Amino acid sequence: MSVTKCRVVILETSDLHGFIFPRSYADHAEARRGLAKVAGAVSLMRREHPQTLLIDNGDCLQGTPLTYYHARVNDKPNNPVVACMNELRYDAAVPGNHEFNYGLPYLQSAVRASRFPWLSANTVDIATGKPYFGRPYLIRQFDGGLRVGLLGLTTSYIPNWEQPAHIAGIRFEDPVDTARKWVDFLKQTERVDAVIVSYHGGFERDLQTGRPSEKLTGENVGYAICENVPGIDVLLTGHQHRAIAGSRINGVCIVQPANEGRFLGKVTLTAERHADGWNITETQSELIPADRFEPDPAVLEIAGEVEALAQTWLDQPIGFVEGSMAIDSHEDVRLREHPLIEFINRVQMDVSGADISNTALFDNQSPGFGERITMRDIVANYIYPNTLKVIRVSGRDIRAALEQSAEYFELGEDGRITVSRAYLAPKPQHYNYDMWEGIDYVLDISKPAGQRVTKLERDGKPLDENEQFEVVMNNYRAGGGGNFTMFQGKPVIKDIAKDMVEILADYIRERRTIKAEANGNWKIIGGAGR
The missing domain is CATH 3.90.780.10 (5'-Nucleotidase, C-terminal domain)
Structure with a gap:
């Protein structure tokens, strides 16, 4: 049997914090970042690579006066962040800790408006014992039948920060234990050939030495996931607002694209199919700077109505x-x-x-x-x-x-x-x-x-x-x-x-x-x- 190759490019945003327009809300100064500029990078990647996955790793709904205005002052227009993500055809999103800041009704409304699933295997509905957002994972099939599984995880430290009413009925289970369970399920039952984990959390240890880089509270367990959960090919991370690419932990390719749309994270996954199935032969991560791109006019237009209303409100x-x-x-x-x-x-x-x-x-x-x-x-x-x-x-x-x-x-x-x-x-x-x-x-x-x-x-x-x-x-x-x-x-x-x-x-x-x-x-x- 001849060897068949398949290349998949995984694109990640994380910690956008509602930053769509490339300007400062404090003084209107130009800001060379934001989802509108990231959109240009996404378009280029899709033109260059026909097989892509676009994932948001969490903390997209809160963080700017725009999102505050929509959540607290006037939620009649479409959610500007979700509307832009729909336009960019995201494949999935993972809820971050700040997704809960405006309460469950607002979060649930954003999820309903999304034309993509929200994945968090360890965010569990206490009443049913099932993932609160419905789907813990997503599977995509690419050329030659390559099956890629995407598992979503959220930092379990949220109850230490969030108001109880905003997480009522939800249990945040240990991400490492949850990853072990679901990665095994994806490999053994769903028979995926590659596993990507998108974890809204960061690294608790130095990436080179493995020494603790912060107090080991459980807020960030990315290093432990790589060390203790076999079968993961790529770990997408966030929460710490770090710019990380080109590193591996225990053979797992990692990436983290900073915050507010400064970078688009990119992982290129290459697989070869032999007689006995697919082998992942290479994974490489890199960061694409958003400041190289002009803002996407469609994204600016979609969020423009709410932005104009928010700017008027801000000048009161x-x-x-x-x-x-x-x-x-x-x-x-x-x-x-x-x-x-x-x-x-x-x-x-x-x-x-x-x-x-x-x-x-x-x-x-x-x-x-x-x-x-x-x-x-x-x-x-x-x-x-x-x-x-x-x-x-x-x-x-x-x-x-x-x-x-x-x-x-x-x-x-x-x-x-x-x-x-x-x-x-x-x-x-x-x-x-x-x-x-x-x-x-x-x-x-x-x-x-x-x-x-x-x-x-x-x-x-x-x-x-x-x-x-x-x-x-x-x-x-x-x-x-x-x-x-x-x-x-x-x-x-x-x-x-x-x-x-x-x-x-x-x-x-x-x-x-x-x-x-x-x-x-x-x-x-x-x-x-x-």
Whole structure:
């Protein structure tokens, strides 16, 4: 029997976060990324390779003012992300953790509107014991009869972040165990010749050394999947917003295409058919930069109606600032109390009635507030659809949380305070450094980790570690998100199920003018020149 060859190209997007249009929502500046530009890469790949699979690996429905507007303000038009994915003829999508942010009704509506299946074998309906999204896998047959199976998996750490109502009736099972079960089923029962796993999660270990690269919480288990599940040819990953290609783990070809449509992930799978069946002879991964392509006019047109409505909404004036809440240096905001952080904490305390609050500066793009505040300013600074919870914690828990935040910093070679490398790689985690109001504290970064809280007081007295306090924070942190395990399982005194964007906008509207001020209740010390 003569040898028959078959080549299949697998294309992956991941962590699009609603980024369709190649421009910034903060200032309209050009952004050389987004689904409209990725669409050009997809078109080229399809012209060059007649046999392709196009897969989204999760976190596509949330992340920009466009998606917030559609989910929270006006869902009458078609879902812009799903409509564009339909236009691009995606073969499948995997739900990521942020797919649940707007609640199950919104997610279910997006799934119904999709002309492609959503795959997540380990996201299980508790009532039936079956995959919540219906299909755990997809099979495609290519030239010569080559059968390729695609299995979807979602990070199982979601219950540690998401509001319980948004995942009611769902159980997130271990991805490694689930992969082992379904890969075996695909090979033995479905008789597929190649297995692709699309896992919304990343790698918990260094790709070269295998050493842990983060705390092994179970949030990312891509390395373990490759090491412990035989029969996988390709692992598509995401969640960590990393640009990864050209690597293998235990012989498995891996890829991760960063975030917001910066790259299109590409894996070329080559198979040969002999008398005894198909053999996978080669798998190669690469990243195709989106900035090489012009935005696809069809994609821009499909999402254009909702985009125009969202832009009008973003320019609505809300109020004014007396003084300045503009951010000149994101580093300085985290080293010295800034009026924006003080303001957010004060709003949280006002709406919740709690006397202690914490919040974070989520990323290094937040512009702060100028003299005039619009909705655009609010969503540019508060980028997540968080709600608030008031939980009861001990003084000991507060100290532990401050020590956890203090690990965000380290001393550089010049003795100056800088961001710890663990908070920059494998992806930036600026959102896991909290700043507090309602207590007075000092963090000394020259001290060893775990011993950096050198002052912790309330009302001029040392904080009693056995005393109970009511603290307001966002729902992500209240559930222990960011490895703040001291908050997990604590009594919830109040659950404020209103988005912080709305809370901030309403607060400013009611007052019209807010005052920029900071009381200096905390300090970071221990670095050269400080």
